[in-house]
Amino acid sequence: MLFSWVKRNSEFKIIVPVTYSFIYPTLIMLKLKSDGELIDSSEREVVGSGIEFFTLNVKKKFTNRVGGTLFKLRLHVLYPEEGYIEARFSYRNITSYLREFKVVIGILTANKPPQNLYPTNFILHIRWNKEKYTAVQIYNEALGSKSLENISSEDFLKWRYSLFNWLIFDSKGNIVMDNDKYKRLAFVAEIAFKRLCVWNVEYIKNIAERYQKCAFWAEVIESILIIQKLALNLILAMKGKALESCIFEGIEKSGKVIGLTLTTNEVMRYLREIDYANRLIKAVKSGYEVPENIIVWMAIFGLKDSASKLEETNQYLTDIKPGATIDYDDALAFFDKFKFSEIMGRSSMRLLAVRFSDKWLSFKQGIMELIPLSSAPLIYEKLRKLLGIKDLFDYFNFMINEKKYFELWEKILTEKALELRDIYLSSTSNVIVVKLSEPEGQHKLYLHIYDFEGRHIGLESHTKSIEVEIPGTYYFDLGRNIIVILPRNIKIQRMIIDADYAHSSFESYNITILTVKNQQISGIKVCTGTIKLGQKQEFTVDISPEGRVEVRKRRIGDVNYDGIVDYRDLAILIANYGKIVKGPEEIKIDINYDKVIDYKDLALLIANYGKD
Secondary structure, three states, X not given: OOOOEEEOOOOEEEEEEEEEEEEEEEEEEEEEEEOOEEEEEEEEEEEEEXXXXXXXXXXXXXXXXXXXXXXEEEEEEEEHHHOOEEOOOOOOOOOEEEEEEEEEEEOEOEEOOHHHEEEEEEEEEEEEOOEEEXXXXXXXXXXXXXXXXXXXXXXXXXXXXXXXXXXXXXXXXXXXXOHHHHHHHHHHHHHHHHHHHOOOHHHHHHHHHHHHHHHHHHHOOOOHHHHHHHHHHHHHHOOHHHHHOOOOOOOOOOOOOOOOOOOHHHHHHHHHHOOHHHHHHHHHHOOOOOHHHHHHHHHHHHHHHHHHHHHHHOOOOOOOOOOOEEEHHHHHHHHHHHHHHHXXXXXXXXHHHHOOOOOHHHXXXXXXXXXXXXXXXXXXXXXXXXXXXXXHHHHHHHHOHHHHHHHHHHHHHHHHHXXXXXXXXXXXXXXXXXXXXXXXXXXXXXXXXXXXXXOEEEEOOOOOOEEEOOOOEEEEEOOOEEEEEEEOOOOXXXXXXXXXXXXXXXEEEEEEEEEEXXXXXXXXEEEEEEEEOOOXXXXXXXXXXXXXXXXXXXXXXXXXXXXXXXXXXXXXXXXOOOOEOOOHHHHHHOOOOOOEOOHHHHHHHHHOOOOO
């Protein structure tokens, strides 16, 4: 639910919903920082119970670096009638609540592509069944603006995963076409992305600590008022998906993310999955005869189990970053433990809190009917009948809402991933595909393409970011494969293999050029070669109207493209000496590609004079 990707040098807003319950006027203050610098703050005085939405603005100066940027959001509660003394959280000796999250600052590596599908520069590599896949995050610009006022959780998820999702490539740079495999890999990629941005190590540690503290205080509780205050604090600190939805770019209100409708059969299925009946039996055997105590002990067991699982969860996916390689099974193990902890932990806290709500009487009556039963099947059969009571049914809907939400999230995420893949494939049915491939363990060659108007696709040497100047084109950097997809009507003037960033003295490569017409390959050319560290190799590419491909290597210094470096090339260079490269004619003379025609180009031409 967190929009954790932002385009470089852009502004965005963070919307933070804060729930509260105060008898006296109280000041709520939020402060957002990054690298110790205050970004923005917001404060509001409230009284009674409700929810307030705080808007924090992030300026361009905080989004000028590509990569994961850590943000720290701190919540302060102050009492005006006591001289604005900060309130302390009852479950830990602190006066403010800290939430850390990351936002990936990136770039779009396409130029006005068909269907407005923009690859970002955020990729993940996934190991699964001895194969390696690459997931590229895709942004659907056509869906960038939408009113989220009063939107249902299901509609929100559909919109969110139509807006941002994943393209999955195999190790050869081909789109994965097996639907089930594609959905699984997209799901794992999203788990890893949320682990980086939302479910990070510190966040999970904080959750586990809250669960442990809550369980501790519940064991020593002596006053209903104390546990009420504890429960309210915990709910404020852990308001589920509302807090998870803290970043919405360009909106002023949070969409509705809770409120899923469940049938009695669904409630029973979920209660079986979280082993509700056996937990009730365990609580009864603890020796407490008062229903209130049994309910508290059910919550205690649930919180302790959740805290323990969260500690195990943090052993997985510990080094997620853009371009990281993750293990498929590790990602699923992380998610299974995290999901259990979220469902059981939040349900346990709500179970503590429900006794102080208007649902308490019917819930208490239902629990009293369940307590004498000695086996899980009997409890579930009785629950099926009790769920006819509206208040009890509503409570269990609330209790297992998390479970169904996780299922809905996975279903919509994976279905929308397939839809995005198919839209992308249909948008690339008449194209030119250029793919640079390197052997396993080799790193890192770059691909540059220029058209006859001098427009460039590839790594820009000064900014070290990807430049895509030709409209309708895609650029994918998958690690060992770089793929450039161009419209069929584009004529390639120059294709360059760049070894400035190679790691070895000599590196090998394959270049594959495909022409595609109506989703069928109409021409193909495969070239292999080696290149020396620091050098560039240049090629000309000719494509016939039928799609046949011809590739020729170009001699360094052959600025007039006649196949030999001679006095004609020297004359052209001297006539343009000192010029800054602005158009296609100067580009042909800029032999070392530094965008100025000078003594360096002259030296290269002289070194190759007379060669063909």
